[in-house]
Structure formats: structure tokens, C-alpha cells
Amino acid sequence: MTAVLKVTGLHVTFDTAAGVVHANNGVSLEAHEGESLGIMGESGCGKTVLCLSLLHLQHPGRIVKGSILLDGRDITRLGETEMERLRGRVITLVPQNQATALNPAYTVRQQLEEALKVRRHGGALHRLARNRHGSEQVSDVQEFKRVFEDLGFESGPVFDRLLRSYPHQLSGGMRQRVLIAMALLMRPRLLIADEPTTALDRAIKAQSLATLQRVRGALTLLVISHDVEAISATCDRVAVMYGGRVIESGPCDKVLSHPRHPYSRLLLAAQRRTRGQPLVAAAAETLNLIDFPEGCAFHPVCPEVTPMCATLAPPESKIDGTMVACHLYHEEAG
Numbered sequence: 001m002t003a004v005l006k007v008t009g010l011h012v013t014f015d016t017a018a019g020v021v022h023a024n025n026g027v028s029l030e031a032h033e034g035e036s037l038g039i040m041g042e043s044g045c046g047k048t049v050l051c052l053s054l055l056h057l058q059h060p061g062r063i064v065k066g067s068i069l070l071d072g073r074d075i076t077r078l079g080e081t082e083m084e085r086l087r088g089r090v091i092t093l094v095p096q097n098q099a100t101a102l103n104p105a106y107t108v109r110q111q112l113e114e115a116l117k118v119r120r121h122g123g124a125l126h127r128l129a130r131n132r133h134g135s136e137q138v139s140d141v142q143e144f145k146r147v148f149e150d151l152g153f154e155s156g157p158v159f160d161r162l163l164r165s166y167p168h169q170l171s172g173g174m175r176q177r178v179l180i181a182m183a184l185l186m187r188p189r190l191l192i193a194d195e196p197t198t199a200l201d202r203a204i205k206a207q208s209l210a211t212l213q214r215v216r217g218a219l220t221l222l223v224i225s226h227d228v229e230a231i232s233a234t235c236d237r238v239a240v241m242y243g244g245r246v247i248e249s250g251p252c253d254k255v256l257s258h259p260r261h262p263y264s265r266l267l268l269a270a271q272r273r274t275r276g277q278p279l280v281a282a283a284a285e286t287l288n289l290i291d292f293p294e295g296c297a298f299h300p301v302c303p304e305v306t307p308m309c310a311t312l313a314p315p316e317s318k319i320d321g322t323m324v325a326c327h328l329y330h331e332e333a334g
């Protein structure tokens, strides 16, 4: 079966005054039809750069190596015109910062209409928004209602008020629902939610997770998060990133309950620590993405480091239906 998304050995760099920042260092992952894949890792490990790169929006970063296949088609080096056709309609990103992702000058209804226009006529959201004077007004409130009902929001006077609202009048959770509704209206092959629960309080976070759970299975989903709770609530499989690379991946029930890579173990222990237990620093902040270490990126702080780790980047080994890139493990025979 062809994967909806297959990323192989993706390297993305930023040229800065201080030197070249290696934000993605050989990311490989696959997401299959209808699957929900979580991408987990601490701040700075390259999650957002990865999802922006899938849309060629990583500017000023450069994709220097590797490939991105969408339904088997190589989109790594597509030009801007072709990428514009894919953005929104084929791959839709619900960005990390939902507060600024909606257009402050348009009502919710107008923004939903723009999403329908993109699906029906193509083009990019921002471009349509600029050219809307005198253009065709597509109104399909019935479809908006259906999508919001799918997301667990009943139609009625509250819904009518929502359609008339401007983004600043909405809560963070509601803005995010609007963004996900816009994404669903475009019926993409792949929906990416970057940090869907960041900056939301507990009640709204639960709402946001419930929204994603409703979407789960209906389309292929990438959920980017540093939060194990968000990943386990919404994903079938998880890929753990460290230093711009996937260091462990597999079904959520296996990886989250029995992480193998020393970094995954520290990360999960840090997140699941209970009162009275010391905080285990997972050490992502100590990694220098400019003067990138040789061998395994985690070796300078790994509690289980071996001499080989300092010189040789660990290959991906398949073990019990999971992948782990660590010299402590060796691929199972057969």
C-alpha cells in the first residue's frame, strides 16, 4: 500500500549569522491512509520546521537533502505554482499559533467561505482573501453546519452567532475549531495539526482533543506535540524526534508504554513524573544545532552512551513492530 506521506532522510538548514542551523537532520517517517501519526519531541527538535517543509513554507530554511512523497508523487522540488495547488486542498496545516492563523478582518463565515472557494476553484487562502472584491460569494451554510456538527458543535442560535463573529471574539479553543473546520471543508489528503493543545487551558485542551478524536480515522492526520497526553489521545502511531531526526517510532501503545531509546525513556519519564520524584531533564536545550555533534545527536548527554555513539550515527533498527535508532539495539533477524 502506498503511504499518503513518505518522508525520507529530510535535511533542512537555516543560514544564520552564527552559522548553519541544522533544524532537520534526516527525518524519515510514513503516514498511511486514515492513520493518525503523532510527532513528539521537545521544543526545538524540529517539529514545526518539518511540517512547514512538507508545504515548502520553511523559508528562509532550505531543504538540502531527502525526499517528500505525497501519494507516491515526489513533491520535494515542486515549484511555487504547483505547491500552491497542494496547500490547503491536499495538505492542510492547522498552524501552531491559532491566535494569528485566522484573518482578523473577516468573520468566521467569510473565512469558511474562502475555504470552500479554495476547494472548488483552487488557489491559496491568502490570495483569495485579497481578491475578494466583487468576486463570487459562495455561501453554503448547510455544509458549514454539517462540518461543525461533525466536530461536536450543535447548530442553533449559538452557531449563527459564531458565523457572525470575528476571530478576536472567540476563545482559543473555538478559533482552533474554526481552523479545523476550514481544513475539513477543503477535504485534504493530509491534515497537520501543529501543537493543537499548546496555550490552551485544561478544559479547552480537552475540547481540542475531542475535536481531533472526531476527525481521526476520517482522513490522514499528523498531530505535532510535545505532550504525551495529546498524542496518546489522538494518535495510532507516534514518531519521537530528537535533534531534527526521528529516533523512535511505532504504535502508540508500544512506544509510549515501553519506550526503548534512552531519550524517549527520559522524555516520557519527565512527562509522567509524579510528585516526590525528581524532574529528569531530557536535555534537548543543551543540543547545539549549529555545531552539530558527530554520531548520535543524543550521545553527549545520554546516560547509556557507548564509545560507538560518538562517531557513528545509529541506523534505524526494526524491533517488535517499532523502529529505534540507537546503538543499544540491533535489528531482529528475518
Ligand SMILES: Nc1ncnc2c1ncn2[C@@H]1O[C@H](COP(=O)(O)OP(=O)(O)OP(=O)(O)O)[C@@H](O)[C@H]1O
Residues within 6 Å of the ligand: 014, 016, 021, 022, 023, 041, 042, 043, 044, 045, 046, 047, 048, 049, 050, 059, 060, 061, 096, 195, 226, 289
Ligand atoms: N528562521 C529560522 N532561523 C534560524 N533557525 C531557525 C529558524 N526557524 C527555526 N529555527 C531553528 O530550528 C530548530 C527547530 O525549530 P522548530 O520550530 O521546528 O522546533 P519545534 O520542535 O517546533 O519546537 P516547539 O515545540 O517550540 O514548537 C530550532 O532550533 C529553531 O531555533
Ligand SMILES: [Mg+2]
Residues within 6 Å of the ligand: 047, 048, 049, 096, 194, 195
Ligand atoms: Mg513548533
